[in-house]
Amino acid sequence: MITESIPQLLADINTACAELDSVRLMEVCGTHTVSLFRSGVKSLLPKQIKLISGPGCPVCVTSQGYLDVACELAGRQDVTICTYGDMVRVPGRSGSLETMRAQGAKVRVVYSPRDAVIFAAENPQRTVVFLAVGFETTTPGTAAAVIEARQKNMKNFFILPGHKLVVPAMMILLQSGEVGIDGFLCPGHVSIVIGADAYRPIVEQFGKGCVVAGFEAADMLQGILLLSRQLAEKRPAVENAYPVAVKSQGNPNALKLINDVFEPADAVWRAMGTLPMSGLKLRDKFRAFDALEHFGLTEGPDVEPPGCRCGEVIQGKVEPKECSLFRKRCTPMSPVGPCMVSSEGTCSAWYKYGG
DSSP states (O other): OOOSOHHHHHHHHHHHHTTOSOEEEEEOOHHHHHHHHHHTHHHHSOTTEEEEEOSOOHHHHBOHHHHHHHHHHHTSTTEEEEEOGGGGGOOBBTBOHHHHHHTTOEEEEOSSHHHHHHHHHHOTTSEEEEEEEESTTTHHHHHHHHHHHHHTTOSSEEEEEEEBOHHHHHHHHHHHOOSOOSEEEEEHHHHHHHOGGGGHHHHHHHOOEEEEEOSSHHHHHHHHHHHHHHHHHTOOOEEESOTTTOOTTOOHHHHHHHHHHEEEEEEEETTTEEEEEEEEEEOGGGGGGBHHHHHTOOOOOOOOOTTOOHHHHTTTSSOGGGSTTBTTTBBTTBOSSHHHHSTTOHHHHHHHHOO
């Protein structure tokens, strides 16, 4: 539990940074990005600290090829696509799921994978495909839905696998060396599942500190304070500033669900290419629920819309204001890339709350 007041936390951060020339911290999570803007935390930090947005928005990192397959399936007469709401408005090469729905495609917004299972059970004449995107936070729900569908011997329920793993992406960003990162503010909700210890390879292999933080202003300031002290004292470490929800080993039941249904696999991330062992595929005994295999489809190339720099934004290479489309052609009402669509997108946060 955080007992310091926000003014005291800010004073402590200033003290910790007094001897540091610059501090570049990446908030991996899209929810952190939005919360940092909305709470005003970014504007209160000392000038030495620069916060960089990372690839923590599930919609933003989903490749164009995945979306194209989803749109192709939506165009089939007997298929109903079930998806989380943010995916509906992401522009694809042939339009979005939203535009396809306006033209008669069956696209349903659901709040959980089980909603899709229930819909499939109630509509056996339709083939239901759930768009399984998201990080470890949402993966256990998908795994549970697949297990339920198998137990019920359902023949009309499938998933389009698109889940991603956070830690491999963080490590690949560091390996590339293209973005200077001094430490990571790690996502609270993902860490509830994977545990704080999951970030130890980043400290051990790259010497970069990792602090798990919650999403209130005081939570995030506490995380920034701990990272600042690590840098000042030259002692990178994994620290958990969210112990009320996050344990060292994570949630063993959720991890077992994931491991029972999925196995690590190479995955395509928007504008980042194919990252080794950064995604999940269905294990052999559940492969019958893979929509790609059932329909005999393959994901096409990952192509960015002309002029869109969303791929660079999610890697921390540029800020939204450096994109020539930002606030001009690309707005929340007329988005060009997913970073402006998603409620966790960096471009959306910059647009709503200012840079």
